[in-house]
Amino acid sequence: MTAPAVPAPRSGLARPFLRLRVAGYAFFLPFLVAFLVTVVAPLAYAIYLSFFQDRMIGGTVFSGLANYARAIGDALFGAGLLRVALFLVVQVPIMLLIALGCALAIDSGRLRWPSLFRITIFMPYAVPAVVAALMWGYMYGDEFGLVGQIGDALGVALPDLLSRSWMLASIGNMVTWEFVGYNMIILYAALRAVPEELYEAAEMDGAGAIRIAWSIKLPALRPALLVATVFSIIGSFQLFNEPNILQTLAPAVITTSYTPNMYAYNLAFNGQQINYSAAVAVVLGLVTVVVAYAVQLLTARREKTL
Amino acid sequence: MTAVAAGRPGAHRSAKARRRRRSPALTVIMLVMFVYAVLPLFWLLANASKSGGDLFSTFGLWFGGDFHLFANIGDTLSYQDGIFLRWFGNTVLYSVVGAGGAALLATIGGYALAKYDFPGRRLLFAMVLGAISIPGTALAVPTYLLFSRVGIVDTPWAVLIPSLCSPFGLYLMRVYAADAVPDSILESARIDGAGEFRIFRTIALRLLAPGFVTVLLFALVATWNNYFLPLIVLNTPDWFPLTVGLNQWNAQANSGTSGAGDATYQLILTGSLLSIVPLIIAFLVLQRFWQSGLATGSVKQ
């Protein structure tokens, strides 16, 4: 390395300390500006709007917390929240376990064609929603679709995956299909950051592949798993795309309030209730934050006790 | 020092991989995952290769009577005076600028959060996480109204600016930077008298490369598939990205109620197929950096 651009201040502790702080802010500033402009400003505006009511007859009036009171007591909103909570509890662990398995398998070095698997499993994430709608419309079709045709071939009537009782599972399957590769990549990237000498040391100690995965890779993956979990929690509470896609195929099953996010969307877009929609979104956000934070706390505590 | 940097994966890793024994059982399990991931995509390929007449009259999971893919591609590219190519160009613009910018901002910001102890960083980070818990769908209308005030509705800026912010990327980079950039390297560079920006540029950035590539990949896919925001803030089809354009074709195909309702199903399927291809190429190109990006991360003392 050539001569440093800035002479290193070696006079006392305070100056470098300050320098580090300033550098920290300076590095964070570009992101912060983008964040303020693109997220905070609209969010603040939405929160502002949530204190008003805009009626077709009578115009806009200040309504204080009325929209929030209504949201908390709203049965449609509550039912949607319960539905996504159930989805969260079942789908997220399954998806993350599969993603974890795939990441470990691809990283193990014992797999043939690892990069082929890496890209094909990730590929569904790149499929636009419009196409996903057409594709799953075919896959789930119980007459001319894949399910129907498998049923015909086997001579049995397979359940209608778009019916009330199967819908949440069908959505879970779509989400899993779409995001397994995504989570796998997060975990895989974390595995790439594990220092090689750890493996070498373990192998020298005679540790097998499973032992290495258990005692080196899994602990190394913990932060990445937490990232994946937190974002899956947020994703579950914001579940929107997949049910919105499937609602053209099963309009009566996927109601306008099937998930809280769909509810907020339909309030704003079909009912022109932008203000109430904003309140619903804020409440949904608060619930999400609380759950995501609780999960983080729990993980942190467990790490300490370990 | 050198040991830590050189000890990161890379060249070592691939040499090691060659030594390890292949496991057929593992490969078979992964082949099941392969089929699971690819089957719907195969449906897309098969149906994008069908003629209009075959689409709704032949078996779904196989090709139609004639192989029509190239004719369909021709139709897709020339439909409505070749607007598909225009949408394609827009998407490339939005993705490259948006995702590149987002990945860069997230990398620098994540590095700052992980490696600098400045007051308020925990609060800032919690704010970021909290803010993304609010669903974007509900923010769409407020965003439109704000953008309208600034006068950027129906311009590329309305799509580009929001895609510069990737809270997920920030989160990922913070976690990644915490492990990938050892404090000891930073400290010794400081003792050597390197400035903070120089340290970032010459040392940290290389160590962060795999994380950066991961964030870039996600941001690329996210902006490539960005649908909701462009749908709201753009009116003029000339500025549409592929997603909004394809959806418009889809709406057309499904609307007997207004107009000739061209047989656009083929165009949608073919267009979707075409729109996925660049992402796959990007992935193939970017994944080299996971393998080689770290090998160059050694630090000269």
Next chain:
Amino acid sequence: MRTLPSRVVITGAAAALSLSLASCGGGSGGGASDAAPAAAAPSASAAVQDALTKPAELTFWTWVTGIEKTVARFEAKYPNIKVNVVNAGQSADQYTKLQTAIKAGSGAPDVAQVEYFALPQFALSKQVVNLADYGAGALKDKFAASAWAQVAINGGVYGIPQDTGPMAMFYRKDIFDKLKIEPPKTWAEFVEAAKKVKADNPDNFLTTVDPGDAGGVDSMIWQAGGTPFKTSGESNVSVSLATDPGVKQWVSTWSTLLGEKLVDPQPGWTDEWWKGMGSGKYAVWLTGAWAPNGIVNSIPKTRGKWAVAPMPQYDAAQPMNAENGGSSVAVIPQSKNIPAAVAFAEWLNSDPEAVKSLNEEAGLFPATKALLDDPAFRDAPLDFFGGQKINQVLSDASAAVRPGWQYLPFQVYANSVFKDTVGQAIDGGGDLNAALKAWQDRITAFGTEQGFTLSSGG
């Protein structure tokens, strides 16, 4: 941050309507009064005629494919006016954009396509110009009564009819012939036909009913003589889905069809549905006159197998029909050149050359009497339909549309929650009456909250 510009402001500007204001683009929201100011109308319509010769640039939001050709004809005829055709999204997507742009105070087009069912909503909130103030009332006699009735709201004229969708029965002649079914003339015969189809093959159905398509059921109720939605004045709304006699008629027939599983509650426009339409699983599509395009384009292999008949009737002695779908073209108050916008909207939808082009080049089913009665239109045989002169059936269907139907001033919302309520019963085989009551409750709650006075009177 300021509050949103409320609609009150826009209405205030409208009250100041005058010729000078209008011609310099002051943003008329249309007169609040029921009738256009008598004195203003002739001079305003003169301004409209005048605008055709002056330079102007207009933006026109529409999702009709192929309409560029008709617009090009306008530009050729009036070279001073440039029209930018923009497809800003379809139906609800476009309405949201339009309403948001109007709220934001900029970004809205001069002219926009608005479906009939959504027009009262825009009219009531003064988000479209009352064209009666610009003399559009004079066009009334050019249009089919059923089309005009849908743009004449509260004594004003809020759009120019563009296309219509008189209902008809599209059926697979090959299947009917094979099963020896005559096209049913009454709903009773329709039920019998459904039983025959079912008896022949339990997997097949006479037709489908889409649990998500409120518009389809609205039209069926209209056709059954129902008028469940009524608006009087600006804020009094009556909803009688539980008591309206026409609704009861519809319920009696469709409860049987659904209860005995004689029709398939299959959502339309899906892969499964198109394949069913192509394979012969379904034999009938009850829908608007715009349907032929979809059939010809999506299932071309059924060429020669389809035919068209009038809708089945509840009382064959008093045939009644309804509209399904169709759009008008409205002018947005934000326009900087309202007279030119009005002139364009009028030409586009009433000039004989334009109307012919809309039909032949954009595939729209006409709204003007001239074209509906034109022998060249009526008597053209269509190969795809085995040479049947289907436009005769469809034109007559238009003439038979029952007057008096009204949409709610918030039909977009009402239709969106149809699937949450009535759709549940259609899909799951529940009680239609209870489901209609649930729909009524959702509509009533929304309307009340929006400041309307709701009643459930019959």
